[in-house]
Amino acid sequence: MADAIAGQDEPVAIRTVALTRRYGAVTAVDALDLTIRSGEFFGLLGPNGAGKSTTIKMLTTLLPPTSGSATVAGIDVVAAPREVRRRLGYVPQLVSSDSGLTGRENLLLFARLYGLPRAEQAPRAARALEFMNLTEVGDRLVRTYSGGMIRRLEIAQSMLHRPPILLLDEPTVGLDPVARRGVWDRLRDLSARLGTTVLLTTHDMEEADALCDRIGLMHGGKLVALGTPAELKAAVGPKARLDDVFVHFTGGTLDQGGSYRDAARARETARRLQ
Amino acid sequence: MPPALERPLVASNSLARSIVELGSATSAVARAELRKLWRDPTDIFTRSVQPALWLLVFGQVFTRMHAIPTGKLSYLEFMAPGILAQSVLFSSIFYGINVIWERDVGLLHKMLVSPAHRSALVLGKCATAGVRGLAQGTVIYAVALLLGIRVRWDPAAGLRRAGRPRAPRGGPPAARHFGLAALPDHRALGRPSLAPRRLVGSGSRDPNRAAWRVF
Ligand SMILES: Nc1ncnc2c1ncn2[C@@H]1O[C@H](COP(=O)(O)OP(=O)(O)OP(=O)(O)O)[C@@H](O)[C@H]1O
Numbered sequence: 493m494a495d496a497i498a499g500q501d502e503p504v505a506i507r508t509v510a511l512t513r514r515y516g517a518v519t520a521v522d523a524l525d526l527t528i529r530s531g532e533f534f535g536l537l538g539p540n541g542a543g544k545s546t547t548i549k550m551l552t553t554l555l556p557p558t559s560g561s562a563t564v565a566g567i568d569v570v571a572a573p574r575e576v577r578r579r580l581g582y583v584p585q586l587v588s589s590d591s592g593l594t595g596r597e598n599l600l601l602f603a604r605l606y607g608l609p610r611a612e613q614a615p616r617a618a619r620a621l622e623f624m625n626l627t628e629v630g631d632r633l634v635r636t637y638s639g640g641m642i643r644r645l646e647i648a649q650s651m652l653h654r655p656p657i658l659l660l661d662e663p664t665v666g667l668d669p670v671a672r673r674g675v676w677d678r679l680r681d682l683s684a685r686l687g688t689t690v691l692l693t694t695h696d697m698e699e700a701d702a703l704c705d706r707i708g709l710m711h712g713g714k715l716v717a718l719g720t721p722a723e724l725k726a727a728v729g730p731k732a733r734l735d736d737v738f739v740h741f742t743g744g745t746l747d748q749g750g751s752y753r754d755a756a757r758a759r760e761t762a763r764r765l766q
Numbered sequence: 767m768p769p770a771l772e773r774p775l776v777a778s779n780s781l782a783r784s785i786v787e788l789g790s791a792t793s794a795v796a797r798a799e800l801r802k803l804w805r806d807p808t809d810i811f812t813r814s815v816q817p818a819l820w821l822l823v824f825g826q827v828f829t830r831m832h833a834i835p836t837g838k839l840s841y842l843e844f845m846a847p848g849i850l851a852q853s854v855l856f857s858s859i860f861y862g863i864n865v866i867w868e869r870d871v872g873l874l875h876k877m878l879v880s881p882a883h884r885s886a887l888v889l890g891k892c893a894t895a896g897v898r899g900l901a902q903g904t905v906i907y908a909v910a911l912l913l914g915i916r917v918r919w920d921p922a923a924g925l926r927r928a929g930r931p932r933a934p935r936g937g938p939p940a941a942r943h944f945g946l947a948a949l950p951d952h953r954a955l956g957r958p959s960l961a962p963r964r965l966v967g968s969g970s971r972d973p974n975r976a977a978w979r980v981f
């Protein structure tokens with residue numbers, strides 16, 4: 493992480509330069525310039541189809557950019573994808589735990605995939621369960637977990653190798669308020685205790701407000717606003733809430749963008765987590 | 767959590783290291799998959815129902831009817847190797863389809879974002895598919911034995927035979943090839959041919975019930 497923002501000492505965790513991704517005629521991400529500092533809790537906000545997931549997928553090396561570049565922990569995602577993957581934790585939008593395994597087995601699977609030393613696999617899995625308040629259900633099949641437990645397990649899975657950067661795609665979609673708070677709580681703790689840089693996407697204003705140091709508002713593949721929650725609110729009006737900011741910058745309708753596919757996917761995710 | 771213990775792993779580029787990593791990632795995937803199979807083996811039995819029915823119903827009925835000329839073999843013996851091959855093949859195909867079904871997409875993405883070699887995912891699943899296929903094959907074997915199909919317990923014979931395809935006529939019955947269904951032995955497959963030449967000649971036990979009368 494030698495890379496640093498000009499004029500500042502803080503190292504950069506993620507930087508994109510004119511990052512673009514097209515699907516045929518659709519430009520899902522349009523020349524995105526974004527810099528996220530190390531240790532920052534950053535929220536990428538936007539309506540359905542804004543290009544949040546596509547951005548995350550390019551940062552996790554799942555999708556190659558059409559043009560532009562991105563570095564994660566100072567490493568180019570196209571030039572050295574495997575090195576990038578070593579330094580990342582990723583919680584996809586879709587459920588990513590194996591429902592036929594127990595929580596502990598899911599953790600051990602990823603401990604092995606990340607090549608953790610054999611002697612450390614089991615103790616780390618146990619500590620991860622403890623950290624996520626899952627010790628009691630650790631030996632139950634994931635099939636029997638609630639949505640909140642699954643999300644916490646997924647976060648544990650992606651943090652086993654203690655990556656400096658954690659990417660989460662809509663981590664609380666489909667969760668009830670209590671479960672959602674449970675997830676927030678764990679994420680805050682992670683970021684505070686380990687200094688992990690967190691980038692999450694959401695369409696939930698409350699979530700962005702509660703968790704994020706800075707917010708980037710995306711619409712139609714472009715970044716339309718960037719700043720701390722307080723700055724964004726102040727820019728819109730004296731008594732503005734983050735919902736107003738969202739409506740102000742995305743053109744007043746929550747229905748713009750987002751195809752049937754997006755809606756179907758979002759619902760599918762929500763349904764699976766129930 | 768002492769931070770020193772939790773630091774990210776250091777990259778290594780040596781070939782030997784990379785082979786070891788591939789091996790351990792493959793075994794990680796295979797172990798997880800096999801654990802699921804062990805925990806819930808019903809799938810193997812439900813997938814065995816259809817081939818078992820083939821043997822029990824069609825096999826028995828056609829054997830009685832002598833409708834299809836099968837040389838010296840009973841129809842049951844004639845079709846058993848095919849059923850075996852088919853059920854092993856199908857169990858592998860359906861298992862493979864699971865990987866691309868939506869159900870596993872999130873998990874797949876997460877695995878693809880780990881530094882594990884991507885081929886480890888494929889190899890691990892292949893190993894599991896192999897075990898499932900063998901388990902399935904065992905069930906079919908058991909059914910076949912119960913039905914009194916003669917099995918030749920000599921795997922090496924297949925290799926010898928494969929290297930010597932033009933064996934003299936009057937050799938052992940093709941039923942003995944049951945254990946060798948996957949091997950290309952044209953004698954086993956060719957003898958009970960449905961070619962009309964055979965039917966007109968002495969190939970069929972009962973020429974009055976030639977195949978085309980049935981179908
Ligand atoms: N595989 C694909 N093929 C074609 N178009 C796609 C594909 N994936 C996404 N898109 C399109 O790209 C745009 C951005 O999609 P993306 O999934 O990044 O949005 P999002 O901000 O994550 O939305 P959501 O909140 O619904 O998850 C959408 O218009 C979507 O229809």
Ligand SMILES: [Mg+2]
Nearest residue numbers: 544545546585
């Ligand atoms: Mg998305």
